[in-house]
Amino acid sequence: MTKSIYDQLNASGTVAKQRVVETFSGDALDTDRWDLTDINGGTSGAMVDEVDGGYKVSFSTQASAWGGLTFSNKRQFDLQANDSIFVAKRTFGSASGGFRAGIANSTSTNENNTVTWSTNTAASPNGKFFIWTKTEAEGWSQVKVESTTTIDDNWHVGKLESRSSGVTFILDGVTAATHGTGQGSEKAQPYIAGYGTNTESGRSFSVRYCEVYNT
Amino acid sequence: MAFPSVYEMFVEDLTTVRKQHFWEYFSGATLNSRWTTTLVSSGTVSIADSVDSGVKLGTSGSGHKATISLGGKRFFNYENSVFITSFKFDATQSSTIQSIALSNTSIGSPRDSGLNTAGISDASNGGVIYVDHGDGGGAVVNTATTKATDTSFHTAKISLNASSHITTTIDGDAIGSTITSDVPVHRMAPVVHLASDTTKNLHVNYIEVYNT
Numbered sequence: 001m002t003k004s005i006y007d008q009l010n011a012s013g014t015v016a017k018q019r020v021v022e023t024f025s026g027d028a029l030d031t032d033r034w035d036l037t038d039i040n041g042g043t044s045g046a047m048v049d050e051v052d053g054g055y056k057v058s059f060s061t062q063a064s065a066w067g068g069l070t071f072s073n074k075r076q077f078d079l080q081a082n083d084s085i086f087v088a089k090r091t092f093g094s095a096s097g098g099f100r101a102g103i104a105n106s107t108s109t110n111e112n113n114t115v116t117w118s119t120n121t122a123a124s125p126n127g128k129f130f131i132w133t134k135t136e137a138e139g140w141s142q143v144k145v146e147s148t149t150t151i152d153d154n155w156h157v158g159k160l161e162s163r164s165s166g167v168t169f170i171l172d173g174v175t176a177a178t179h180g181t182g183q184g185s186e187k188a189q190p191y192i193a194g195y196g197t198n199t200e201s202g203r204s205f206s207v208r209y210c211e212v213y214n215t
Numbered sequence: 216m217a218f219p220s221v222y223e224m225f226v227e228d229l230t231t232v233r234k235q236h237f238w239e240y241f242s243g244a245t246l247n248s249r250w251t252t253t254l255v256s257s258g259t260v261s262i263a264d265s266v267d268s269g270v271k272l273g274t275s276g277s278g279h280k281a282t283i284s285l286g287g288k289r290f291f292n293y294e295n296s297v298f299i300t301s302f303k304f305d306a307t308q309s310s311t312i313q314s315i316a317l318s319n320t321s322i323g324s325p326r327d328s329g330l331n332t333a334g335i336s337d338a339s340n341g342g343v344i345y346v347d348h349g350d351g352g353g354a355v356v357n358t359a360t361t362k363a364t365d366t367s368f369h370t371a372k373i374s375l376n377a378s379s380h381i382t383t384t385i386d387g388d389a390i391g392s393t394i395t396s397d398v399p400v401h402r403m404a405p406v407v408h409l410a411s412d413t414t415k416n417l418h419v420n421y422i423e424v425y426n427t
Contacts, residue, residue: 005221007216007217008216008217008218008224009216009217009218009219009220009221009224010216011216012216019221021221023235023236023237023238024235025235025236025237025249025285025288025290025424026237026247026248026249026250026285026286026288027249027250027251027284027285027286027287027288027321028248028249028286030247030248030249031248032248047288048288048290049287049288049289049402050289050290050402051235051289051290051291051292051402051426052234052235052290052292052426053235053288053290054235054290083219083220085220085222085229087232087233155232156232157222157229157231157232157233159229170229172229172230172232173228173229173230173231174230208233208234208235208290209222209233209236211220211221211222213220
């Protein structure tokens with residue numbers, strides 16, 4: 001039996017790279033690690049007293065409510081050599097919006113240097129889960145690569161493999177979309193944030209697992 | 216390297232959406248803020264400054280109590296869940312209750328009446344490890360095992376199975392019979408509790424809970 005986590009996750013003799021694992025279990029969000037970043041207002045959050053409930057970010061009835069969890073710009077991860085895994089679900093019903101999960105250089109509304117998978121129905125071309133990336137150079141001609149899976153309000157596990165050669169999105173264990181253009185060497189942080197387009201009540205997303213590591 | 220990610224260490228592959236899974240090493244300068252501490256009189260909770268000692272719950276006089284919990288956030292199912300803890304009881308004594316459990320309480324003893332509980336304890340000079348179990352109706356049942364208590368570290372594993380029965384092992388050995396009555400019917404969370412009228416310390420250096 002291997003007795004170390006190091007040996008389970010690293011080739012012998014290699015220097016372990018930065019990794020974070022968060023199970024979102026406890027009486028409150030670990031604010032030594034996470035920041036509930038209210039990017040455009042209307043955001044609140046709390047642990048959920050439910051089986052498998054994790055942490056829920058809720059939105060007020062503000063139009064363009066936008067916010068979620070970040071490291072408050074402590075960016076230990078490499079945009080072009082990184083994997084990120086999130087278990088999360090949106091609760092939007094027929095309301096327009098959803099969450100994006102992955103890594104990001106910025107917590108501001110310019111969203112520069114971000115690699116995410118998205119459940120935002122307002123941004124999805126055809127209502128499918130999709131890769132959403134934006135480099136600073138691209139400006140607002142950001143990249144969207146749709147999968148064939150329709151966005152829903154169920155729990156999903158999404159993994160992004162972000163490399164200098166491109167981005168791969170794996171949804172529930174199946175490769176769902178790829179983007180052939182690689183990312184630059186930008187520092188980034190874990191990022192899961194939601195956006196609500198209009199003013200419906202009851203909009204939220206939940207997350208119960210996050211793992212991000214440099215490769 | 217066996218696994219690319221911690222996720223895949225516990226779940227066979229990414230086709231399975233992982234359920235809630237919590238673990239705590241109690242390593243650090245202070246107890247992590249994800250825990251809620253409830254103290255009565257001069258009960259104490261601290262991280263011990265000694266090898267392998269983890270968190271230390273303490274009492275030093277009449278009516279002292281110390282409890283740590285997840286503050287009423289109950290992520291774990293009453294069936295299809297597993298609870299593992301490494302602990303060290305203090306010497307058994309008539310006024311002392313030492314208990315570690317999954318329970319739906321967040322502020323006190325998981326042995327209190329009316330609670331959903333599945334855990335272990337040493338209580339009131341019993342001298343053996345009890346399996347505590349309750350379904351929220353009436354008293355929590357304290358089923359004595361033949362496993363004598365001592366003041367060494369041990370690892371307990373409590374499995375809450377799909378057919379509403381509880382199995383318990385200490386250091387890998389089954390203790391007591393499979394419990395099929397007075398079993399929980401409500402979601403729960405880990406609780407560690409010490410109550411005593413004298414000087415006692417309960418140490419815990421590992422807790423892991425997960426839904427299966």
